[in-house]
Amino acid sequence: MKVYHQIWAILMLYPVFSGVCRGSEYDVDYVQYAEVGDNVTLVCPGEFPSNDELHGVKWHRGKFDQILEYSKSSQRLKYIGSSDKYIVAEKPTQKISVLNVSKEYEGIYTCEVTKYLDLNNPTIYVPKSSKIKLRLVELPRNPPIITGVRPRYIIGEEVKAECLSEVSKPQSTIEWWINDAAVSPDMVTNRTTFHSTLRFNVSEHHLHGYEQDDMILKCSVKIKDGHKEVYWKTSIEEVKVSLHPSHPSIRGYLPAMFSGLASATTGPNLLTFLGLQCVVLATTSFALSVF
Structure with missing residues (x-):
């Protein structure tokens, strides 16, 4: 599991902006x-x-x-x-x-x-x-902290992540992102100005846009004064996703299966190969999605 702290925008302590x-x-x-x-x-x-x-x-x-x-x-x-x-x-x-x-x-x-x-x-x-x-203003001295995240998840498992931030003035807001998409409000509970909980079940669409079997969870803390954004810090957790415990990765298993299909010959050998693939699909209990 990799943990990153990214500072997207930090308060410029002495900003001057026009307008009234x-x-x-x-x-x-x-x-x-x-x-x-x-x-x-x-x-x-x-x-x-x-x-x-x-x-x-x-x-x-x-x-x-x-x-x-x-x-x-x-x-x-x-x-x-x-x-x-x-x-x-x-x-x-x-x-x-x-x-x-x-x-x-x-x-x-x-x-x-x-x-x-x-x-x-x-x-x-x-x-x-x-x-x-x-x-x-009173700003958090440290980036937000994400807790409760495991290094690996299986499709269908529930993720429960906590994001904690320091108390600030003006009060901050916490936002969650999965990869580059903001999460739906119904996925967030226990929302306060310094604590937020993200809960959802992992699905294949959470992997879109990434070459590896990675899912990126982001917690962003923002502070605004009126319409002016004066502070923004983000912490990131990177986790791996598998289809099944016996298959370490989605992108490692599916290409291997299609490679076998491409190399199979016609006749009984091909039918045998396809039959074995059906048995594998049945015993691993997952539906093959083409994407």
Whole structure:
């Protein structure tokens, strides 16, 4: 039995995606993901004014908590309150870094940029605000684990496989695959966010698409935040399938039988050969399928 762990897609801890996402407080321009303890860079979205056009930049956390201010006229970068303990920025503060992220730093960050409307009249300037949601996630540290699978099965036998994953935030979903096909929902029981059971009887169609007598069981754990998929890991179990205990493989037995037919001569020898084949088929109690 071979066991594989495949990482199809792993959380990019700092993805930025366009469009408007629903924040818990108000609409935001994008969502930034991080794990506790990370250093995260927040970038003021959109087109940033040129140095000539820029008047100033302010950053807020939440609705009213101002944490940073930059004024072009004074060339001063000012930290508000204790924000200098966890915020790092460089002039002109188009982006800031939140250090050693913890739960208290999660939430909405607002970047307010003001630029001169008319370069010939520096007393007139307009503000533009953009919002970023910093969201903490707790990801499984290890791939899912598949248990209860034997190295070999016979056609008709029941497979009962368990898939276990670590608890995560947001909650994960577990999906099963046999070879490259998603399983039917009625084959899955005990479904939770960290545990799932797959039960089915092995049949010949489970082997389609593979040259050997292999059946591939896959357990995938996915984590989504809204419509955004932020994490995906898959574990794989490979098992062998036989028609009967006395025949180690399907593809090893059937070709041998047809090879005998091709080499048989006409007359009594052929009839004897065919009769022996019928006896074999009867005693092994399986139906020959042509595929």
